[in-house]
Amino acid sequence: MPDIKSVDLRGKIPDAGAVHFLRAEWKVPQSRFVIVRFALDNKEQLLGLRLDLDKRAILDDVKDEETSAAVKARAEQIWNIVISYRQERRETYI
Amino acid sequence: MALFFKGVGVGTFLHGNDPRIIGIPPRAPAILYNAGVAMRHIARGTTVSPCVSLTRSYGVAYMYAREASLTFPSTTTPAYVYEVDIPDRLPAGIRLIDPVKAVAATLPSPVTSLSYFHDGDKDFILGVASPSLMATHLNAPVRQPPGSGGAARSAVLTLELETLVRALRDAEVLVVGTVPAAFVTVRHAIV
Numbered sequence: 708m709p710d711i712k713s714v715d716l717r718g719k720i721p722d723a724g725a726v727h728f729l730r731a732e733w734k735v736p737q738s739r740f741v742i743v744r745f746a747l748d749n750k751e752q753l754l755g756l757r758l759d760l761d762k763r764a765i766l767d768d769v770k771d772e773e774t775s776a777a778v779k780a781r782a783e784q785i786w787n788i789v790i791s792y793r794q795e796r797r798e799t800y801i
Numbered sequence: 802m803a804l805f806f807k808g809v810g811v812g813t814f815l816h817g818n819d820p821r822i823i824g825i826p827p828r829a830p831a832i833l834y835n836a837g838v839a840m841r842h843i844a845r846g847t848t849v850s851p852c853v854s855l856t857r858s859y860g861v862a863y864m865y866a867r868e869a870s871l872t873f874p875s876t877t878t879p880a881y882v883y884e885v886d887i888p889d890r891l892p893a894g895i896r897l898i899d900p901v902k903a904v905a906a907t908l909p910s911p912v913t914s915l916s917y918f919h920d921g922d923k924d925f926i927l928g929v930a931s932p933s934l935m936a937t938h939l940n941a942p943v944r945q946p947p948g949s950g951g952a953a954r955s956a957v958l959t960l961e962l963e964t965l966v967r968a969l970r971d972a973e974v975l976v977v978g979t980v981p982a983a984f985v986t987v988r989h990a991i992v
Contacts, residue, residue, distance in 0.1 A: 764845070766848050
């Protein structure tokens with residue numbers, strides 16, 4: 708199994724309520740999905756959030772409707788960071 | 802009968818609720834199905850939907866299970882691919898939708914000014930099929946006849962074309978309603 712690749716999100720994405728974004732992770736090179744790791748009330752959660760890179764959308768909910776909406780509104784920013792990271796390392800086809 | 806597959810990532814609702822016992826329910830069964838709902842389900846980030854996605858491709862389901870998890874699959878906590886055997890005659894209360902046919906039925910005549918056709922290069926479709934890996938094709942400026950002028954822009958992409966390409970890419974069908982547990986026959990562990 709490939710190693711985990713990650714890109715740091717700390718300080719790059721504004722918090723969404725009590726949600727603090729930590730990093731995006733993936734194992735499969737060129738994977739369509741990455742896992743967005745986050746802390747809720749300063750505690751890192753065991754389960755992350757799925758970011759669908761093709762849809763530029765976070766698919767999962769956190770806490771309540773308001774927090775979920777704020778989290779999903781950060782998808783584009785996280786997408787930009789992940790794609791820039793991959794393009795720099797030539798992990799996209801073009 | 803036809804065999805379909807469902808990829809289930811670690812940490813998702815179906816990972817903790819075995820589809821062989823509860824079936825595969827949609828997230829929002831009360832929403833009324835129409836072609837617009839199908840298009841947003843397939844091409845957008847909409848998760849609140851009366852539809853359940855299945856695929857004819859084990860490979861697509863495998864990718865989905867392996868990559869679309871909330872934490873990485875492991876030997877102790879694997880992701881799953883379920884085999885779903887759909888009979889020719891469906892029970893009352895569920896419908897099987899071929900999204901390509903459903904979208905095609907909504908398309909206007911080719912001579913209407915707003916159509917599903919793109920106006921980009923032939924590689925534009927590659928960008929639609931894989932927008933995160935082949936963004937260059939998606940965002941390439943359109944070519945115009947010499948001297949025609951106009952604003953610089955990328956090719957026209959409608960929700961209809963995006964849906965058609967993604968549905969074909971993922972060999973995707975939609976079930977409106979809950980897939981009965983009796984249809985879910987086999988489970989494969991994916992690490």
